[in-house]
Amino acid sequence: xxxxxxxxxxxxxxxxxxxxxxxxxxxxxxxxxxxxxxxxxxxxxxxxxxxxxxxxxxxxxxxxxxxxxxxxxxxxxxxxxxxxxxxxxxxxxxxxxxxxxxxxxxxxxxxxxxxxxxxxxxxxxxxxxxxxxxxxxxxxxxxxxxxxxxxxxxxxxxxxxxxxxxxxxxxxxxxxxxxxxxxxxxxxxxxxxxxxxxxxxxxxxxxxxxxxxxxxxxxxxxxxxx
Amino acid sequence: xxxxxxxxxxxxxxxxxxxxxxxxxxxxxxxxxxxxxxxxxxxxxxxxxxxxxxxxxxxxxxxxxxxxxxxxxxxxxxxxxxxxxxxxxxxxxxxxxxxxxxxxxxxxxxxxxxxxxxxxxxxxxxxxxxxxxxxxxxxxxxxxxxxxxxxxxxxxxxxxxxxxxxxxxxxxxxxxxxxxxxxxxxxxxxxxxxxxxxxxxxxxxxxxxxxxxxxxxxxxxxxxxx
Amino acid sequence: xxxxxxxxxxxxxxxxxxxxxxxxxxxxxxxxxxxxxxxxxxxxxxxxxxxxxxxxxxxxxxxxxxxxxxxxxxxxxxxxxxxxxxxxxxxxxxxxxxxxxxxxxxxxxxxxxxxxxxxxxxxxxxxxxxxxxxxxxxxxxxxxxxxxxxxxxxxxxxxxxxxxxxxxxxxxxxxxxxxxxxxxxxxxxxxxxxxxxxxxxxxxxxxxxxxxxxxxx
Amino acid sequence: xxxxxxxxxxxxxxxxxxxxxxxxxxxxxxxxxxxxxxxxxxxxxxxxxxxxxxxxxxxxxxxxxxxxxxxxxxxxxxxxxxxxxxxxxxxxxxxxxxxxxxxxxxxxxxxxxxxxxxxxxxxxxxxxxxxxxxxxxxxxxxxxxxxxxxxxxxxxxxxxxxxxxxxxxxxxxxxxxxxxxxxxxxxxxxxxxxxxxxxxxxxxxxxxxxxxxxxxx
Numbered sequence: 009x010x011x012x013x014x015x016x017x018x019x020x021x022x023x024x025x026x027x028x029x030x031x032x033x034x035x036x037x038x039x040x041x042x043x044x045x046x047x048x049x050x051x052x053x054x055x056x057x058x059x060x061x062x063x064x065x066x067x068x069x070x071x072x073x074x075x076x077x078x079x080x081x082x083x084x085x086x087x088x089x090x091x092x093x094x095x096x097x098x099x100x101x102x103x104x105x106x107x108x109x110x111x112x113x114x115x116x117x118x119x120x121x122x123x124x125x126x127x128x129x130x131x132x133x134x135x136x137x138x139x140x141x142x143x144x145x146x147x148x149x150x151x152x153x154x155x156x157x158x159x160x161x162x163x164x165x166x167x168x169x170x171x172x173x174x175x176x177x178x179x180x181x182x183x184x185x186x187x188x189x190x191x192x193x194x195x196x197x198x199x200x201x202x203x204x205x206x207x208x209x210x211x212x213x214x215x216x217x218x219x220x221x222x223x224x225x226x227x228x229x230x231x232x233x234x
Numbered sequence: 235x236x237x238x239x240x241x242x243x244x245x246x247x248x249x250x251x252x253x254x255x256x257x258x259x260x261x262x263x264x265x266x267x268x269x270x271x272x273x274x275x276x277x278x279x280x281x282x283x284x285x286x287x288x289x290x291x292x293x294x295x296x297x298x299x300x301x302x303x304x305x306x307x308x309x310x311x312x313x314x315x316x317x318x319x320x321x322x323x324x325x326x327x328x329x330x331x332x333x334x335x336x337x338x339x340x341x342x343x344x345x346x347x348x349x350x351x352x353x354x355x356x357x358x359x360x361x362x363x364x365x366x367x368x369x370x371x372x373x374x375x376x377x378x379x380x381x382x383x384x385x386x387x388x389x390x391x392x393x394x395x396x397x398x399x400x401x402x403x404x405x406x407x408x409x410x411x412x413x414x415x416x417x418x419x420x421x422x423x424x425x426x427x428x429x430x431x432x433x434x435x436x437x438x439x440x441x442x443x444x445x446x447x448x449x450x451x452x453x454x455x456x457x458x459x460x
Numbered sequence: 461x462x463x464x465x466x467x468x469x470x471x472x473x474x475x476x477x478x479x480x481x482x483x484x485x486x487x488x489x490x491x492x493x494x495x496x497x498x499x500x501x502x503x504x505x506x507x508x509x510x511x512x513x514x515x516x517x518x519x520x521x522x523x524x525x526x527x528x529x530x531x532x533x534x535x536x537x538x539x540x541x542x543x544x545x546x547x548x549x550x551x552x553x554x555x556x557x558x559x560x561x562x563x564x565x566x567x568x569x570x571x572x573x574x575x576x577x578x579x580x581x582x583x584x585x586x587x588x589x590x591x592x593x594x595x596x597x598x599x600x601x602x603x604x605x606x607x608x609x610x611x612x613x614x615x616x617x618x619x620x621x622x623x624x625x626x627x628x629x630x631x632x633x634x635x636x637x638x639x640x641x642x643x644x645x646x647x648x649x650x651x652x653x654x655x656x657x658x659x660x661x662x663x664x665x666x667x668x669x670x671x672x673x674x675x676x677x
Numbered sequence: 678x679x680x681x682x683x684x685x686x687x688x689x690x691x692x693x694x695x696x697x698x699x700x701x702x703x704x705x706x707x708x709x710x711x712x713x714x715x716x717x718x719x720x721x722x723x724x725x726x727x728x729x730x731x732x733x734x735x736x737x738x739x740x741x742x743x744x745x746x747x748x749x750x751x752x753x754x755x756x757x758x759x760x761x762x763x764x765x766x767x768x769x770x771x772x773x774x775x776x777x778x779x780x781x782x783x784x785x786x787x788x789x790x791x792x793x794x795x796x797x798x799x800x801x802x803x804x805x806x807x808x809x810x811x812x813x814x815x816x817x818x819x820x821x822x823x824x825x826x827x828x829x830x831x832x833x834x835x836x837x838x839x840x841x842x843x844x845x846x847x848x849x850x851x852x853x854x855x856x857x858x859x860x861x862x863x864x865x866x867x868x869x870x871x872x873x874x875x876x877x878x879x880x881x882x883x884x885x886x887x888x889x890x891x892x893x894x
Contacts, residue, residue, distance in 0.1 A: 034667045056667055060776060061702040061846045064665045077705065078833075078844040084703025084731075087846075091655035092621035094662035095845055097852045097880075098702070098728070099571075099784050102777030106572030106797060107639065109668060136764070136773075137755025139803075140729070144777035147797045148572055177800025260884045282884055286559060287485040287629045290882045303488065304616075304628040310486025310514075313629075317872035318838035320879035321628055323635045323663075324485070324511070325567050325788075328560030332580060332789030333856065335885060362547070362556075363538025365586075366512070370560035373580045374789050403583025564790070573781070574794030574810065574817030593791065593810060595821055600791030604812055628876060659845060661878070 017186035020203060021155050023048050023230050025114055025184050028153060033111040034058055034104070036145060039083050041155045042114035056090075058110060060141040062101045065093025082141070105141065106148035113149035115142060117156040117183075119170045122217045124179030124192025126154055127172035139175065146176035158185035164216035166190065166197070187211050189228060196220050201228045243412035246429060247381050249274050249456050250410050251340055254379060259337040260284055260330070262371060265309050267381045268340035282316075284336060286367040288327045291319025308367070331367065332374035339375035341368060343382045343409075345396045348443045350405030350418025352380055353398035365401065372402035384411035390442035392416065392423070413437050415454065422446050427454045464620070464674035470645050471497045473671075474610055476504040477530075481566065481608040481637040485511050486539075487518030489630035491614040491647035493673065495519075499526040507531040509566070509608055511559060511633055513540035524552070533606070535559035558586060561603050563636050569605035570639025576603040611641025613664070618648035622666030623657050631663070638664045647673040681837070681891035684714045687862050690888075691827055693721040694747075698783065698825040698854040702728050703756075704735030706847035708831040708864035710890065712736075716743040724748040726783070726825055728776060728850055730757035741769070750823070752776040775803060778820050780853050786822035787856025793820040828858025830881070835865035839883030840874050848880070855881045864890040 018041050026048035029035060036058050037043050049055055057066040059082040066081055067088035075086035096104070104110055119127040126146055129139040146152050156165055166183065183190040188211045189201035199219045202211055208225050244267050252274035255261060262284050263269050275281055283292040285308040292307055293314035301312035322330070330336055345353040352372055355365040372378050382391055392409065409416040414437045415427035425445045428437055434451050471494070474480065484490030498506075499522040506528050510520045512535060523529050524543045531553045537543050546552040557565070564576045577600035581587050591602045613634050615624040624646055626634050638644050646669050688711070691697065701707025715723075716739040723745050727737045729752060740746050741760045748770045754760050763769040774782070781793045794817035798804050808819045830851050832841040841863055843851050855861050863886050 058667075059846075061705070061849050063659075063846050064667060065659070076845070078847040080703065080705045080846050082702075084705060084735075089659050089845070092619060092623060092666060093659045094623050094657075094665040095659045095848055096665060097848050098776070098780040098850045099853050102780055103567075103571030103639065104665075104667070106777050106795065107570050108572060109570075109639075136761070136771075138729075138751070138753040138773045139775050140753040140755075141776040143775040143801065143803065144797045147799075148777075173802045175801065176797075284884075285629075287488070287632050289629050289876075290884060291876070302628070304630040306486065306488045306629050308485075310488060310518075315628070315876050318836060318840060318883060319876045320840050320874075320882040321631055321876045322882060323631050324559070324563040324633045325636050328563055329784075329788030329856065330882075330884070332560055332578065333787050334789060335856075362544070362554075364512075364534070364536040364556045365558050366536040366538075367559040369558040369584065369586065370580045373582075374560075399585045401584065402580075564788075568794075571781075572796065574796070574812045574815060577785075577791030577794070579789065579791070593819065595791045595819065598791060602810065602812065626877070631877075660843070660848075 017157055018044060020186045020230065021184050024189060024228050025153055025155050027232055028182065029055055029112065031055065034109065036105070036110055036113040036149065038113070038115040040116045042116060045114055058101070058104060060101055062096045062098060063087065063089065063093065064096060065090045102141070102144050105144045108148065108150060110149045112151045112153065113145040114153045114155050115145060117154040117165060119165050119167050119172050120154050120180060120183050121167050121170045122196050125170055125174045126176065126180050127170040127174050129175055130173055132173065142175050146180065147178050152178070152180040153182045153184060154180050155184050158187040158214055164214060167216045168218065187214060190219065198222070199225055201226055203228060204230065243383055244270060246412045246456065247410050250415065250454050251379055251381050253458055254408065255281055255338065257281065260335065262331070262336055262339040262375065264339070264341040266342045268342060271340055284327070284330065286327055288322045288324060289313065289315065289319065290322060291316045328367070328370050331370045334374065334376060336375045338377045338379065339371040340379045340381050341371060343380040343391060345391050345393050345398050346380050346406060346409050347393050347396045348422050351396055351400045352402065352406050353396040353400050355401050356399055358399065368401050372406065373404050378404070378406040379408045379410060380406050381410050384413040384440055390440055393442045394444065413440060416445065424448070425451055427452055429454055430456065464651060464672045467493050467497045467673055470494060470671060470673055471501050473643065474498065474503065477506070478610055479507045479608045480509065481611040481641055482508055482510040482520050483613055483632065483634040483637050484514070484519045485629065485632040487514040487521070489614050489626070489632045489634055490519045491612045494612050494645065494647050495522050499523050499528060502526070503528045505530040507533065509533045509606060511562065512536040513543040515539055516542045531555065533557060535562050563633060565603050565606035566640045567636050569607040570636070573605065575605055578603060606640070608641050609643065611637040611644045613638050613644060613646040615646050615648040617657060618646055618651050618672050619654045619657055619666070620651065621654050622646065622669030622672055623662040624648065624664035624669065625657060625661055626663050635663050638668050643670050644668055645671045645673065681868060681889045684710050684890055687711060687888060687890055688714045688718050690860065691715065691720065694723070695827055696724045696825045697726065698828040698858055699725055699727040699737050700830055700849065700851040700854050701731070701736045702846065702849040704731040704738070706831050706843070706849045706851055707736045708829045711829050711862065711864055712739050716740050716745060719743070720745045722747040724750065726750045726823060728779065729753035730760040732756055733759045748772065750774060752779050779823070780850060782820050782823035783857045784853050786824040787853070790822065792822055795820060823857070825858050826860065828854040828861045830855050830861060830863040832863050832865040834874060835863055835868050835889050836871045836874055836883070837868065838871050839863065839886030839889055840879040841865065841881035841886065842874060842878055843880050852880050855885050860887045861885055862888045862890065868892070
């Protein structure tokens with residue numbers, strides 16, 4: 009586990025997301041910030057990481073000279089396998105995802121809206137990477153956490169309604185940014201926590217979507233361990 | 235391969251069916267007479283036998299003392315694996331069958347009718363073994379041969395219309411009995427060959443369904459090898 | 461990591477009336493220890509989802525003979541006269557499903573698919589009362605997913621993560637049923653240390669397995 | 678038994694305009710020798726069915742860069758700027774399919790199923806113009822099977838029966854695509870004598886494989 013002195017927004021997000029992970033969970037981490045989450049977990053928790061390309065039990069990137077081109081993660085980077093790892097084909101891998109066997113997925117986002125809909129696979133006319141496994145992950149995982157920087161170019165990514173194509177009609181379970189922890193519910197987006205040193209007013213000012221604020225809102229407790 | 239001196243009706247049928255098998259085919263043999271077919275094939279043909287329970291490359295039953303309870307055929311009997319055999323699970327096994335990868339299936343029958351429909355899985359109120367893999371085999375195999383004794387208790391099993399529940403709406407490709415080789419086509423049942431020492435008139439007399447007889451009908455040539 | 465449990469502890473989890481998938485093909489690849497213990501415990505009203513009824517003393521047979529089964533869902537019952545008798549006497553309800561449809565319905569449940577579109581069974585008794593779907597000009601039978609409260613799995617080797625391997629034709633329904641039980645209980649022939657089964661040899665990842673039966677000492 | 682053929686003989690079988698499945702995930706588990714030879718042969722108007730566009734020099738990349746591809750069917754094209762450019766220029770048609778739907782559509786084709794009933798894509802652009810089917814009160818998207826004239830497979834080991842094994846994450850789409858090509862061509866890292874691969878280690882039975890590429894001497 010990393011030291012708790014965290015200032016980088018990406019590390020704040022990764023650390024806060026890591027507190028959502030319970031022992032023995034099967035977890036899929038998306039590319040970018042989500043990848044950082046595993047650094048904050050104790051290996052004794054027995055969490056298994058799955059990647060879309062069929063590794064159940066991803067380990068850390070091996071040292072230079074100990075990589076093998078047959079063992080890669082969903083980004084195509086060299087990885088390793090933990091003791092007890094297994095390999096499955098792509099149909100099986102997405103069966104795990106779609107069939108409710110994946111306890112948690114952590115994904116990046118372009119937008120999340122007041123209904124909890126995530127958009128993270130294309131900006132029409134500008135950037136069309138494709139959905140890869142994201143649509144299956146958001147539709148099928150037992151729990152979906154969006155881990156993203158709160159704003160991009162000064163514009164809130166938490167919006168009243170997505171104007172980008174959504175990834176799924178399923179409502180995500182939690183949004184974690186460096187400024188806030190937000191939970192989409194039937195009646196809208198509930199602010200659960202603020203980021204380190206951030207006030208509720210600042211979160212509201214920096215968020216396009218209407219937030220529901222009930223009672224005292226605590227600051228993220230990043231000193232906690234799971 | 236067995237000697238060509240064949241008198242037993244079951245051996246006549248098995249030998250005649252074996253002539254339909256081409257090198258390298260993937261073949262599924264049903265229980266009973268179909269099982270005898272493999273005895274008439276030369277191993278150099280490279281034919282692979284598949285069983286519903288997931289063996290691709292069934293061999294002969296091993297000698298006493300060399301059996302293993304983890305290697306059985308679709309009847310639950312001990313078997314062996316030829317060099318190059320492989321094991322697949324039940325979903326994969328029926329994927330091979332339904333997906334058109336199985337070149338030939340040879341099955342027993344209770345009735346076949348003028349439309350080429352096979353009934354082989356139940357006699358309502360009398361005998362209900364269940365369809366097992368038969369419905370998938372008849373529906374999915376590239377070629378379906380029914381191998382059966384011509385009549386049972388003096389009653390023809392080749393009928394104008396099945397009064398037993400059919401196994402599939404798919405027309406079978408060939409019917410082989412000890413008395414005849416019959417091919418179902420759009421216009422009905424064509425008599426292609428007669429059994430050893432059987433006349434066309436005898437076949438007609440012993441067959442309930444109308445047979446189409448064009449030109450001279452040869453006798454089965456069981457001295458042939460494939 | 462899983463702490464291995466005893467057969468008795470596993471049997472205690474399974475209530476009367478449970479829906480249970482049992483692997484095996486003519487009794488080969490069936491977790492016989494669990495079957496015997498369930499029969500001895502006198503469970504009642506079980507719905508058994510299993511390829512075939514095997515023989516009275518193999519596969520699901522002992523449960524049928526002991527009167528534990530209310531409903532049988534499978535593809536073949538031809539060599540179990542006890543089941544045939546109980547079926548005719550109205551003691552056991554039998555639902556016959558083509559074998560390829562049975563295994564694919566189980567897979568659909570485990571893999572989050574809405575059902576199976578198959579040509580098998582069209583134009584037969586099996587199709588009666590079932591919806592059909594046309595795709596690209598061809599007609600298919602729509603068969604729904606098949607789930608269970610418990611899946612009882614026979615494995616060759618197992619580690620304490622729950623990773624399973626199978627051996628030869630004892631594989632059959634095991635890897636598919638391991639996808640579709642709400643609770644998956646594996647009865648292995650041996651338990652080996654974690655890291656001993658190569659990742660490419662694992663047929664069922666341990667994340668699918670809830671409990672592992674330890675062998676009698 | 679299969680007589681192994683050369684990469685050049687395999688490439689000669691594949692005509693311009695063919696529909697080709699190519700395995701691999703970000704270029705890992707892709708038969709690179711076949712890709713390079715197809716690009717060098719200047720094939721035209723190929724429809725490539727492949728998980729992702731990889732990078733310009735990996736996976737399907739060399740075929741895209743060499744102008745061999747008319748249509749790309751896959752789930753991800755984000756790190757291949759050459760494909761993005763050709764797509765925007767109208768040179769390559771791109772059909773994006775969610776990864777889980779893509780692999781299951783290929784499996785359906787290979788396993789004789791009429792299509793895939795999946796919740797994935799409902800309520801998104803992917804669902805536009807597609808039929809939905811309701812099963813037990815839930816709605817699913819109906820996605821048709823996906824076939825190809827050729828499936829190009831990268832294997833770890835192969836024997837002369839055509840049995841294939843794969844290694845670690847180079848497995849990915851290989852075993853599924855091997856089901857769904859009209860002609861299946863495997864490029865193994867090594868060819869071993871028949872009988873050397875244990876039956877339980879085979880991931881693709883040789884009966885599915887039409888041709889095996891021999892290694893350069």
